[in-house]
Amino acid sequence: GRLLHHLVGAFHLAPLAEAMDYVSWNVFRLLADFLHLAGMSFGLAAILSSRSVAGFSRKTQVLFQVVFVSRYLDIFTQRQGLYLLFFKITFNLITAFMLWLFHKLHHSYEASADSCNLLALVVPPAIIALFSGGMGVREEAWTFSELLEPLALIPQYIVCYRASKVRPAAVIYVLAVGGYRTLYVCNWIYKRYVWHGAYHDYTSWIGGALECIIFADFLVRISQRKEVIGAIGASPLGRIILQIDDSAGRFSEKVELRTFGRRIPFGLSGPGSQDDENKKKQWDVSDKLVDEEECQLLTLSGDGDNGTF
Numbered sequence: 001g002r003l004l005h006h007l008v009g010a011f012h013l014a015p016l017a018e019a020m021d022y023v024s025w026n027v028f029r030l031l032a033d034f035l036h037l038a039g040m041s042f043g044l045a046a047i048l049s050s051r052s053v054a055g056f057s058r059k060t061q062v063l064f065q066v067v068f069v070s071r072y073l074d075i076f077t078q079r080q081g082l083y084l085l086f087f088k089i090t091f092n093l094i095t096a097f098m099l100w101l102f103h104k105l106h107h108s109y110e111a112s113a114d115s116c117n118l119l120a121l122v123v124p125p126a127i128i129a130l131f132s133g134g135m136g137v138r139e140e141a142w143t144f145s146e147l148l149e150p151l152a153l154i155p156q157y158i159v160c161y162r163a164s165k166v167r168p169a170a171v172i173y174v175l176a177v178g179g180y181r182t183l184y185v186c187n188w189i190y191k192r193y194v195w196h197g198a199y200h201d202y203t204s205w206i207g208g209a210l211e212c213i214i215f216a217d218f219l220v221r222i223s224q225r226k227e228v229i230g231a232i233g234a235s236p237l238g239r240i241i242l243q244i245d246d247s248a249g250r251f252s253e254k255v256e257l258r259t260f261g262r263r264i265p266f267g268l269s270g271p272g273s274q275d276d277e278n279k280k281k282q283w284d285v286s287d288k289l290v291d292e293e294e295c296q297l298l299t300l301s302g303d304g305d306n307g308t309f
Helices: 002-024 027-050 058-076 082-104 118-130 137-152 154-162 168-198 202-223 236-259 273-305
Strands: none
Touching: 002 168, 027 082, 027 168, 058 082, 058 118, 058 137, 058 154, 118 137, 118 236, 137 154, 137 202, 154 168, 154 202, 154 236, 168 202, 202 236
């Protein structure tokens, strides 16, 4: 009797399981995964082919590495299908390789443009995840990754806004890696439409909405230019991000100097007023050199005019 009951139950549940798999693995999710992979692969190929990391943000890669490591801890605790296992391992490996290339090609890295305060992006999601009431470290780590991912591209946006010349490859990378999230939003909307109240993932929804707003603002700013090469400037939202970035760096500088007597190394907390003063001194020196060269040119031209002819 029990065997017959289990067989009948399995018979009735099999179509339901197939329907759920069909909804979960919809076209929006599949397109998003492959667009994400294509964007990361393109960024890696662009750096390898040019032997330069100019235009790319190392801090964005650091944040993505933290996101992938904290989110995919389940590969050590749960059985994984080949599809999921491939993407989870590949995302981690590509990001780790990108970080190694930043170390290898450090001479082409634009540290002054990559000014984002990493601690200001990492600490709040970590605190929220810690007090989210998750069942264990793995669930809290997943919540942390969902809250951090919407912020991971912010350093790359800042690099594009601050750079005097934007690299087209970096823009294509942003469009692909940022665009995949919009497809995931379509995936969530589709699942909500099919499953109604049975499906909810508020943490992912909030993070995805925030990420799409910032990405859409960047997309609009890019579309307003006929050419990608050259400084793209910042949109109103982009200017707010830059102002917050500057303020966060100066605030961190005051706290660190009072607490530790020095700045946290590796630029993790962004530049401060001392960095601005050093940059201003560099500009003053370069301006002085230019003025001296102009004076020498004027003197040479004057000597030529007073010749014997």
